Amino acid sequence: MFASNYFSSISKDFDYHRHMNTERNLQLGVFIIDITILTAFITGFYKLMCHIAPSAVDHIKNIPWLILIYIISFSFSQILFPSLVQLRLIKSEDIITRVISTCFTMLLLISLIVFVSRPFADFPRTFLFYSMLAYCAVLLVERILLRKILIRIRANKGNQKNVILIGNEQTVFQLYDILKTPTYGYNIVGCFYDGECANPEIVEKRIGGTGDIYGWLTTHSNIHEIYGYFSKEQHDIINMMSKFCDNHLIRFYYIPAINVFKGNMAISFMEEIPVIARREEPLRRGGNKLIKRVFDILFSLLVLLLVFPWVFIWVAIMIKIQSPGPIFFIQERTGLDGKVFHCIKFRSMNVNTDADNIQATKDDPRKFAFGNFIRKTNIDELPQFINVLIGDMSVVGPRPHMLKHTAEYSKLINHFMVRHFAKPGITGLAQVTGFRGETRYIDQMEGRVKKDIEYIENWTFLLDLKIIAKTIINMFGKEKGNAY
Numbered sequence: 001m002f003a004s005n006y007f008s009s010i011s012k013d014f015d016y017h018r019h020m021n022t023e024r025n026l027q028l029g030v031f032i033i034d035i036t037i038l039t040a041f042i043t044g045f046y047k048l049m050c051h052i053a054p055s056a057v058d059h060i061k062n063i064p065w066l067i068l069i070y071i072i073s074f075s076f077s078q079i080l081f082p083s084l085v086q087l088r089l090i091k092s093e094d095i096i097t098r099v100i101s102t103c104f105t106m107l108l109l110i111s112l113i114v115f116v117s118r119p120f121a122d123f124p125r126t127f128l129f130y131s132m133l134a135y136c137a138v139l140l141v142e143r144i145l146l147r148k149i150l151i152r153i154r155a156n157k158g159n160q161k162n163v164i165l166i167g168n169e170q171t172v173f174q175l176y177d178i179l180k181t182p183t184y185g186y187n188i189v190g191c192f193y194d195g196e197c198a199n200p201e202i203v204e205k206r207i208g209g210t211g212d213i214y215g216w217l218t219t220h221s222n223i224h225e226i227y228g229y230f231s232k233e234q235h236d237i238i239n240m241m242s243k244f245c246d247n248h249l250i251r252f253y254y255i256p257a258i259n260v261f262k263g264n265m266a267i268s269f270m271e272e273i274p275v276i277a278r279r280e281e282p283l284r285r286g287g288n289k290l291i292k293r294v295f296d297i298l299f300s301l302l303v304l305l306l307v308f309p310w311v312f313i314w315v316a317i318m319i320k321i322q323s324p325g326p327i328f329f330i331q332e333r334t335g336l337d338g339k340v341f342h343c344i345k346f347r348s349m350n351v352n353t354d355a356d357n358i359q360a361t362k363d364d365p366r367k368f369a370f371g372n373f374i375r376k377t378n379i380d381e382l383p384q385f386i387n388v389l390i391g392d393m394s395v396v397g398p399r400p401h402m403l404k405h406t407a408e409y410s411k412l413i414n415h416f417m418v419r420h421f422a423k424p425g426i427t428g429l430a431q432v433t434g435f436r437g438e439t440r441y442i443d444q445m446e447g448r449v450k451k452d453i454e455y456i457e458n459w460t461f462l463l464d465l466k467i468i469a470k471t472i473i474n475m476f477g478k479e480k481g482n483a484y
Contacts, residue, residue: 026086026159030146031078034139038074041138042067045131056126073109077102085146088154088161088184093460095143100461101291103136154185161186162222165202166210166241167229168193171255175227176202189223192216210237217244229255282459283422291461292394299395300388311382315346318370325351328383333400336423341392343400344383348375378475384426396464397425398452409445416445419452422459429455429463432470 046066049057060066081101084090110128153159163179163186165172172191176199179186190207197203207216210230217223226245230238238254245252282288316327329347332340348371367375374380387393393400398419401409410416430451435444455463 027083030083030086033142033146034074034078034083035071037138037142038070038135039067041135042070042131045134046127049127049130053126056124056130059124060127069110069113070106073106073113074102076109077105080105083143085143086150088186089178091460092144092147093462095147096140097291097461099136099140099143101287103132103139104294106135107132150185151183155182157187159185161224162189163187163225163227164189164207164223165191165205165227166193166213167255168195168197168202169229169255172227172229173199173202175255179227189220192228210234213237214240214244217248217250223250225251225253227253227255279418279453279457281421281456283456288459288461292459292464293391295461295464296388296394300385303382303385304389308382308385311379315374315379319347322370323347323350323368332403333424334403334406334420335392335400336420338417338420340403341387341400343393344386346374346380346383347371348380378427378471381426388426392423394423394425396427396429396455396467397423398428398455399431399448400424409449412442413446413449415453416449418456419449422452422456427467427471428452429467432467432474 043063046057046060046063081098084095084098107128110132114124114128150159165176165179165188172193176188176191178184179188180201188205191202191205192208192210192213193202193206194209194211197206226241228238228241242252244250283292312327319325319327326347329345329349330342331345333343335341348368349366350368352366371380384393385395388395406416428451430448433451435448435451
């Protein structure tokens with residue numbers, strides 16, 4: 001008996017370490033591929049620039065030193081933003097965002113190292129900028145290809161994690177449907193539950209009841225993860241399972257029976273107490289906030305320096321010709337967390353006393369001809385990039401409403417105020433999906449609120465880029481929505 005238990009323990013330790021070595025080797029393999037491709041890219045890009053733009057590489061004399069700087073910067077960026085490509089449950093948007101974050105960090109670090117190590121006059125600005133722009137595309141293609149390769153390997157039962165499920169709850173069934181996806185690389189060895197089960201696939205995988213788990217685990221090795229739901233009366237089983245998993249190098253996850261809210265939720269901790277948030281809010285995370293704010297500043301500066309001055313001259317002249325009064329229209333609107341801010345627009349209506357109370361309509365007599373044009377083309381919103389720069393707004397987010405509408409709709413529409421959990425935007429998901437402009441009926445506003453909440457719960461940097469691209473297309477296309 002002693003010998004049997006001894007060799008069983010050795011077998012489990014061997015299986016665990018083999019699995020962990022595989023995971024570490026995978027991560028190391030991705031890093032080695034990254035460094036190899038980066039080295040080849042910088043060498044090739046330098047030779048290319050020597051032929052097409054020799055002046056850009058005049059000050060670069062030591063290529064090995066340059067490659068070393070790029071490798072050091074990339075390695076440091078991986079500490080801050082490690083690769084996600086090897087993870088099992090990850091979205092393509094997250095991989096794209098991580099690549100952009102990596103390259104942006106590299107650009108800053110390389111600039112710092114080069115600037116410190118040589119005179120400003122010798123700073124290879126052109127080479128640095130274009131090399132990082134091109135490398136961002138190269139790294140993205142590499143990540144996508146590696147991801148596809150890993151998905152193919154896992155779909156063919158390679159690089160798998162062996163898991164068991166415990167419980168007879170809807171959340172266990174939902175998790176089963178996720179884990180059985182072949183491309184994620186999970187092998188569901190079996191399920192333990194008590195009573196009757198309504199899921200036929202779970203029934204086929206049943207090994208025994210919850211009382212059989214401990215005995216089964218002592219005779220079966222090579223289990224990497226356990227996911228289980230337990231009732232209030234089974235605290236002793238939870239404690240036993242937790243200790244067993246800790247002692248046998250198995251990761252144990254408790255599945256709560258979450259039936260309180262519908263939609264996305266987030267679990268966080270108040271010291272040691274887990275609490276469930278009503279919804280997932282990606283923009284509450286510090287890293288996401290930083291990415292969005294840096295983009296807002298860079299994008300708004302680009303617009304205000306390159307576009308705004310020329311448009312301002314043209315718009316100011318036309319407004320003065322057609323309608324006496326100020327060039328800008330400044331209105332109090334509801335912003336982040338319900339705080340009031342002053343929203344800046346080009347004036348598109350004749351000066352009137354109803355501007356803060358009545359929404360613009362299709363044949364609104366208050367509009368003058370040129371004002372009607374800039375409203376339909378979104379040009380009237382251009383000064384709001386000033387709001388973005390100072391932090392009152394974001395490039396993308398729920399559109400801010402006048403205070404009167406906020407007060408009215410918050411009483412009529414459930415969850416209306418949730419849209420103020422994010423900074424208001426110049427454009428938003430609602431605006432590019434058919435809910436732009438005038439809202440004559442309550443269902444139109446409900447649709448806008450639904451899209452705004454969808455944006456808050458599912459924000460990614462890629463989603464922002466998609467919304468901006470769709471907004472630009474709509475500006476020059478036929479779709480004008482209800483923009484009056």
